[in-house]
Amino acid sequence: MRKYKFFVDLAKEEQWLNEMASQGYVLAGKSGASYRFESGEPGSFVLRIDYRSFKHAADFEDYRLLFEDSGWRHIAGTKSSGAQYFLKKTADQSEDIFSDADSKAGKFKRLSEMWFSLAVCFLPILTALVMAGNIDLTAFLQPAKLYYTPGLWDKTGADFWGAFLFETPFALLRGFIWLILPVSIVLYAVFAAKARKQYNKTLNKI
Template identity: 30%
Template sequence: MRQTIHKLFWVWNFDKEEKWLNEMAAKGLSLVSVGFCKYEFEDSMPGEYKVCLQLLDKMPHHPESQKYIEFLEATGAEHIGNFTRWAYFRKKSKDGEFELFSDNASRIKYLSGVISFIALITVANCIVGINNVFLAINLSSLVNYLGFINLAIGIWGTFGCIKLLRKRKRMKQEGQLFE
């Protein structure tokens, strides 16, 4: 049986999202498709699957991403679906542990990619937001007050970036001691 759950995760909380998806899998609900704030599950044996998600370097249909997805599939992972550049995978628990990165250096490199992705959206929203808010004030046009939404996204995104930058700093400190 399938069931859909709507849930919002801020993009920088991808760890929490993954944890939640694995808690669902542990309860016997395995992810089968993803959309905007939308997760579809099907019944499985409790703990049958482990779930991982990853921000790809390119859009999922780009040949480079396809090559990567094929590589993961060859290691026993199953590609569930994508939402924008985020790809979701699952693997049977009996086939061993499922993590996409196993050392500090590759985790830091990946996290840096995620930070750039969020920073780009944040900066774009800030620029559009500031621009439109000024226009709104000068022209007192209601439409341009939408700029406040961009600005809000920009501020919220900045908060997210700071959170991830702190996380990266902690990982780098750790990396000075351990691999």
């Protein structure tokens, strides 16, 4: 069985995957937003998610073996993917892959740093576009100037609507595609703040 979901909160993702396992659907693989499940005995599996990336394949293999020696099977994740998924067959639903609070909270700290670094990476690009004059803020007030079809505004009836509807997607791209940058920066900053909040919450809870 496959399901498609997108998460930015590892805690919510882990909770959902364990709820699926409690119903007899055990995670068997993951690619992007696609989750592949296999049938398993309800309540007999626990899944945990860590967040860690590696520069070297050997370090990644050592990391996987460390958990597998403790009975945790690596289900999904690559050396550079960040999110790592581990599964263990156990009736103890409280069992964790982490031995202390700092280790458990550390995944949220690393996730927060990742989101923050993405936000910072987009800032120079946005600044360069502004400095080069490639962003025209007057387009919000005068969107008509984004249309290049000669004589468009003198056309009437079907001629006008045909030309207008044809060019509108291109006009929107010309005038507003740059909005992807500030929106992405804000979203990444929000995700970083949420991960940092989860980091502090995890430390205080344990």
